Amino acid sequence: MTELPEPIANFSGEETDDLVDQQLGRLDEMFGDAGLVRLRTRHASHPAVRQYDGLLELRDHGVRWPDEVRPLQGMGIVGLDFTTWAPEPPYEDFWDFLEAETRRWTVQMIRNPEQYEDVMAELFVWGWLRQQDLDARRINVEGQSDIVVGSEDWPCEVKRIHIGTGTGRIGKVLSKANRQIKARGSDQAGTAFISIARTDCREALDDRLPNDVTPFIDATRAALRSGQNRSVAQAVVSWDDVQALGEPPMPMLYVFRRRSVVVEHPEPRQRGPYSVEDVTVGRTATTWIRWDGPTEASARLQLAPIETGEVVISQQFRTENELADGLRTNHAVEALLEPDGLAIQRYGEVEVRLATRRISRGRHPYTLLVIAVKLPGAKLSITHGYRLYRGKRGDDLSKDPASAFQALLERYGLDVQVGAVKRRFVTYGATAPGEGLEVARESGQVAINALSKVRPSGWVEHSWVFALDTAKYRAAVRQHAS
Secondary structure, three states, rough: OOOOOOOOOOOOOHHHHHHHHHHHHHHHHHOOOOOHHHHHHHOOOOHHHHHHHHHHHHHHHEEOOOOOHHHHHHHHHHHHHHOOOOOOOOOOOOOOOOHHHHHHHHHHHHHOOHHHHHHHHHHHHHHHHHOOOOOOOOOOOOOOOOEEOOOOOOOEEEEEEEHHHHHHHHHHHHHHHHHHOOOOOOOOEEEEEEEEOOOOOOOOOOOOOOOOOOOHHHHHHHHHHOOOOOEEEEEEEEEEEEEEOOOOOEEEEEEEEEEEEEEEEOOOOOOOOOHHHHHOOOOEEEEEEOOEEOOOOOOOOOOOEEEEEOEOOOHHHHHHOOOOOOOOOHHHHHHHHOOOOEEEEEEOOOOEEEEEEEEOOOOOOEEEEEEEEEEOOOOOOEEEEEEEEEEOOOOOOOOOOHHHHHHHHHHEEEOOOOOOOEEEEEEEEOOOOOOOOOEEOOOOOOEEEEEEEEOOOOOOEEEEEEEHHHHHHHHHHHHHOO
């Protein structure tokens, strides 16, 4: 199992209902508005309203695979936001821990849909600094630093960036932070905390830096190069991820993490009193998930494709994998978007991608092989996914997608006949009108895979054709998983 950071903030209670009710109650009390009725009347699309409704849906419909990651991720982010500063009941007023002026300003700002997420990021950083035994104080003055720390009033700026805005936003945000810090004195320097809001529902498979966050870290380094933004002595770039340990329908451990990387300016106006270790944001929260059942009816006859960012999860993938021993959709997406190995082959206008990713969790590590197809004018579509455990030779297939695909065919492939051609993998072939693809069956469960196109003559052209003994494949998966 991947080594995880020691949890320093566990959500209270083991049942999801308890956690959801706790967070709904906090949102009610934050706004002094049960059910956020008044808030949703003024701002129906307020981020807090969306959070609230997501929690309600989770409470009312339960935790159901395979569509649980997004609502659970929403619950985890809200929980992480609260962990460093939100008061524990009982209390007379939710905001009693703030002095009057700061309380008034904070309540006013969170009601503004454009400011809510920024204020939540600021509260998290403020609370986190205080939990590090640092004397952090919030400043409610327009154009000045959000937080100052210690007797020397070391300024800290808190900014939030959506990944969809592009890496160019980093330079603008750091330039603004530089101006605000410098406004305190021409030789002043400080620390900028930048929270990266990830738009895709991506599940971390290990502890590597995610490839959608890495460009923002690189852009931060570029913005803090010599001679640029010298009042920003440090930039702390943070992001959230989620890990799910286990497989449904058994109970699973969900791990919600807030991670960060610190980028130091090579020539700041002054060195700060706080080391990289002092300002590295880290937060981990865990909760056990007990399932209320699958999302769809057990027959799963009409599983619609799912669009997630730049990738489509095909109906075929869902039909093959939304079983107790199938692949998790989010694992397949992550393997395709951030693979250990990638091979691309083209057949006319069609592009086929083979992606592999090493999965080291659990007692039996394996290589995840994902097959995706790109048609002209369409998004990349994940059509198939397979677990490949080490063979007798102990080969690690995660770096070589072609070898992984070959191993899949050697272990579970069946001869398939396309016209006059018969073998386990047919790159191209054609069948006459009325002819089909024929497979030498070894069991009652066979899956035939092909990219086919009907010509005006009635002939059908086929590419990327292979067939698998699915009963043999699933038996091997169950054997390793047990």
